Amino acid sequence: MKLYYATGTISIAVAIALEEAGLDYDTHQLHFAAGDQQSPDYAKVNPKGRVPALDVNGTILTETGALLDYISSLAPNLMPTDPIEAAKARSVMYYLASTMHVNHAHKMRGHRWADNEASWQDMTAKVPETMTASAQFVEADCLTGPYILGDTFTLADAYLFMVCTWLPGDGVDLAPFPKLRTFMDAMEARPSVKTIRAKGMLG
Incomplete structure (x- = not known):
């Protein structure tokens, strides 16, 4: 298996999952700032121009x-x-894909939804509010213990962890969210996350 990824993106959830599963895999890093995801070579891999693949x-x-x-x-x-x-x-997982990730993407990818640059600025300004609302939902309705399913780790936790690493950069204060902070600490303590962090994939 070969994982196509970009540092700090949602693709790292898959890398964590591969580590948790103990599966052998190779990696191919894409540099978004250089436009690797839009290259003709990567279009042959994933015509959506996104990671993971x-x-x-x-x-x-x-x-x-x-x-x-x-x-x-x-x-x-x-x-x-x-x-x-x-x-x-x-x-x-479906909430993260359909709502929380989209909230985050409004910060830097407003061109997906609007052509007017003023609209992009509005979207960016809204991100701290929408991501805080998502953090509130995670705190109140998703975490039943250290993990989503109490004491039991699942691959959904890898997904949630990666999305939540974006919260500070999105202007979300984690102080009011003790369950979320406990979750992040529990994830950081896992060997899979330590391995991925040591590889520099978390950014």
């Missing part, structure tokens, strides 16, 4: 949630077998 024996898989589900199929202990518990974990 995972090359599995020549088959390219994309989208963070799908890759985490694929990894969990290879390491079943990383997602619940109980259908209700699995749905709870995935509901957080």
